[in-house]
Each structure stands twice: as C-alpha cells, then as structure tokens.
Amino acid sequence: MANINIAIDGPAGAGKSTIAKMVSKSLDIIYLDTGAMYRAVALKAINEGIDTLDREKLAVLVKVIDIKITYSGSEQHIFLDGKDVSKLIRTPEISIGASNVGTIPEVRMKMVELQRKIAEENSVVMDGRDIGTYVLPNANLKIFLTASLEERAKRRYQEQIEKGNTGLSLEEVMKDIEYRDRNDSSRAFAPLSKAADAVEIDTTKLTIEEVAQKIMLLARG
Numbered sequence: 001m002a003n004i005n006i007a008i009d010g011p012a013g014a015g016k017s018t019i020a021k022m023v024s025k026s027l028d029i030i031y032l033d034t035g036a037m038y039r040a041v042a043l044k045a046i047n048e049g050i051d052t053l054d055r056e057k058l059a060v061l062v063k064v065i066d067i068k069i070t071y072s073g074s075e076q077h078i079f080l081d082g083k084d085v086s087k088l089i090r091t092p093e094i095s096i097g098a099s100n101v102g103t104i105p106e107v108r109m110k111m112v113e114l115q116r117k118i119a120e121e122n123s124v125v126m127d128g129r130d131i132g133t134y135v136l137p138n139a140n141l142k143i144f145l146t147a148s149l150e151e152r153a154k155r156r157y158q159e160q161i162e163k164g165n166t167g168l169s170l171e172e173v174m175k176d177i178e179y180r181d182r183n184d185s186s187r188a189f190a191p192l193s194k195a196a197d198a199v200e201i202d203t204t205k206l207t208i209e210e211v212a213q214k215i216m217l218l219a220r221g
C-alpha cells in the first residue's frame with residue numbers, strides 16, 4: 001500500500017506537536033517533528049560559537065552535520081553528531097536560534113532532503129512550518145493550525161511550568177513567539193504559510209481532543 005503523508009503546519013503554540021502525536025498514534029504511523037531538526041542545527045551552531053544568522057558559516061556547518069531520528073515506540077529521539085539531544089533542544093535560546101537558522105536556504109535544503117526521505121520510506125504525520133507548501137506538496141491531507149497569540153503564549157508558558165522550568169515570564173514567552181512568528185513568516189525561502197489546499201483549524205477555543213477528532217475525520221476521509 002502507498003504511504004500516507006499528513007502535513008500539519010502552523011505557528012508556535014498552535015498545538016501542532018500534541019495533535020500530530022495523537023493523530024500518528026491513532027493511525028499507527030510515525031510522527032516527525034521537523035522543528036527538532038532546526039533546533040539541532042541551532043544547538044550545534046551555538047555550541048560552536050556561531051551566530052545563528054551567519055549564513056556563510058551555517059552553510060558550511062550543515063554540510064557536515066550528522067542528524068539522525070529514531071523512534072522508541074511513538075517517541076521521537078533526535079541525535080546530533082551521535083548524541084541524543086532531544087531534551088537539550090527545548091530551551092528558549094534554542095527556540096529563537098532554530099527560527100534564525102530556518103531563514104537560511106542552505107539549512108532548509110538539507111533539512112528538507114532528510115524530511116522527504118523519511119516521508120518516502122514511511123507513512124508519516126509531519127509537523128512544521130512549510131510541510132504542506134514545500135516539503136510535501138502532494139501530502140494526502142494538509143492541516144494548518146492557528147490560535148490567537150495570547151492563547152499560544154499561555155499554552156507555552158503553562159508547558160514551561162509543568163516541566164518545572166521557571167525560565168521566562170508570560171510576557172517574555174509572548175515576545176519570543178512574536179519574534180518567531182515574524183521571522184518564520186517573512187523569510188524569503190519556504191516561509192510559514194497556509195497551503196492553498198490545507199484545511200485551516202483555529203484551535204483557540206477548542207480542546208486538544210476536539211481538534212484531533214476533526215483531523216481524524218478528515219484523515220479517514
């Protein structure tokens with residue numbers, strides 16, 4: 001049977017990863033969080049003292065970067081140069097860095113190559129910013145999730161507290177998200193945008209279960 005590819009795009013905090021995980025579990029297919037790949041590039045750059053907006057240096061860095069994705073059950077692990085960095089990449093500094101490296105075409109080309117290979121070999125729910133528009137233009141189903149800035153900031157702030165991190169205030173979380181929204185939507189190459197054939201769902205007033213149910217109905221056609 002042909003592979004199923006489902007694309008879920010949208011800005012930070014719209015609910016992509018939670019929903020993508022639920023949908024992939026229920027369809028018993030893998031979930032690829034493409035943001036983790038940009039985060040791994042940012043981590044490597046920061047570790048090497050490279051500015052995350054330095055195109056020349058990042059173009060060289062992605063030529064030698066070793067990123068591998070593995071799954072234990074439905075959980076994705078990302079390895080950078082042989083080391084599991086799945087937890088290390090979840091910091092505010094890396095969120096901004098990932099948004100910055102994502103503006104660099106050479107970085108995107110390399111990540112997209114890896115993402116397309118995974119989608120060719122597996123049925124996958126892939127979440128990101130450019131999946132429906134650029135990475136998988138022929139995906140079986142494309143979803144574009146949105147939510148108000150306030151709601152998205154609140155969700156990210158809450159997540160941070162639940163993880164026991166007392167890092168940023170709600171205002172700082174909102175500022176970071178605003179920066180990333182602007183950066184991700186305004187870059188020249190494969191910016192965050194809704195594909196013409198994507199179904200848009202505003203999750204501001206919906207529960208996770210309601211959103212997942214809508215998508216499952218669409219996926220089952």
Ligand code: DC
Nearest residue numbers: 034035038098099102128129130180
């Ligand atoms: O999904 P996330 O919050 O983990 O993504 C972090 C950043 O990575 C996001 O602000 C922009 C970049 N990114 C991207 O440019 N393209 C993708 N497909 C996924 C993420």
